[in-house]
Amino acid sequence: MNRTAFVTGATSGIGEATVRTLVASGWRCVATGRRQERLDALVAELGADKVHAACFDVRDTAALDEAIANLPADFAGIDLLVNNAGLARGLEPAQQASLDDWQTMIDTNVTAMVVLTRKLLPVLIERKGAIIALGSVAGSYIYPGGNVYAGSKAFVNHFTLALRADLHGTGVRVTSIEPGMVETEFTLVRTGSQQASDDLYRGSDPMTGQDIADTIRWVAELPPHLNINRLELMPVNQDFAGFRVARNQD
Numbered sequence: 001m002n003r004t005a006f007v008t009g010a011t012s013g014i015g016e017a018t019v020r021t022l023v024a025s026g027w028r029c030v031a032t033g034r035r036q037e038r039l040d041a042l043v044a045e046l047g048a049d050k051v052h053a054a055c056f057d058v059r060d061t062a063a064l065d066e067a068i069a070n071l072p073a074d075f076a077g078i079d080l081l082v083n084n085a086g087l088a089r090g091l092e093p094a095q096q097a098s099l100d101d102w103q104t105m106i107d108t109n110v111t112a113m114v115v116l117t118r119k120l121l122p123v124l125i126e127r128k129g130a131i132i133a134l135g136s137v138a139g140s141y142i143y144p145g146g147n148v149y150a151g152s153k154a155f156v157n158h159f160t161l162a163l164r165a166d167l168h169g170t171g172v173r174v175t176s177i178e179p180g181m182v183e184t185e186f187t188l189v190r191t192g193s194q195q196a197s198d199d200l201y202r203g204s205d206p207m208t209g210q211d212i213a214d215t216i217r218w219v220a221e222l223p224p225h226l227n228i229n230r231l232e233l234m235p236v237n238q239d240f241a242g243f244r245v246a247r248n249q250d
């Protein structure tokens, strides 16, 4: 098999596990992220014939164009786009949140994701490829402090489904994968606190990046006539909270 995946956010967590898993299954991967040393480590581990490192900030459209233009011939025929790069910043209520954090999440999770997708659509259509996006349960269920992160992931969930309609008849498959709690660097990035991250995951038996990577590989390798539209996953120990009621003071 000579298929190539373009995996954003491959320096950590779900994206890094996805590159390892796809390569083990015979794929070539373009691995992207801002941390060059982590991309270099993936290339050293998996081989330069299997992994091409493209180090850039997904919000930088010129850098993205350059990365696409400079793909080596063996990696230029992209069959699968994994829209994974993304982040949350902050858990404060909206009235206390940082506008800089909000802009960072919108620029990364929404704007950069649609720009990259638009740029790779021609090659994906030409090759009857696939798009798998990492939305989130946060895009479907509300929790306090979710605000712009939740909104950005609702956009990812919905934009990905909308692509299905526009790609009607092209043979391109599109899937929105919507996980709950996965233990990665996500919570460290969100809170800036290793302690907060450790506290969240401790004893909860969260999903792992490998769990999601295995799901991505499974979806990517389904027969070409079969499309999973959306897939929601949670650890057994995570479920839904009820509505709250605030009481007026007498």
Ligand code: NDP
Binding pocket: 008, 009, 010, 011, 012, 013, 014, 015, 032, 033, 034, 035, 056, 057, 058, 059, 084, 085, 086, 087, 088, 108, 134, 135, 136, 137, 178, 179, 180, 181, 182, 183, 184, 185, 186, 187, 189, 209
């Ligand atoms: P990690 O923090 O472990 O990984 C995030 C990845 O995104 C890193 O490789 C990071 O690379 C990359 N990234 C972030 N910002 C940029 C940027 N500006 N330019 C380029 N790359 C960037 O988190 P996860 O693996 O958990 O998250 C992956 C995706 O999964 C995200 O979209 C997240 O919203 C989603 N998700 C995560 C869940 C969870 O509970 N962990 C649950 C549901 C969805 P670098 O820093 O090197 O640039």
Ligand code: 8X3
Binding pocket: 135, 136, 137, 138, 153, 179, 180, 181, 182
């Ligand atoms: C991340 C899942 O529940 O931490 O998208 O918001 S959650």
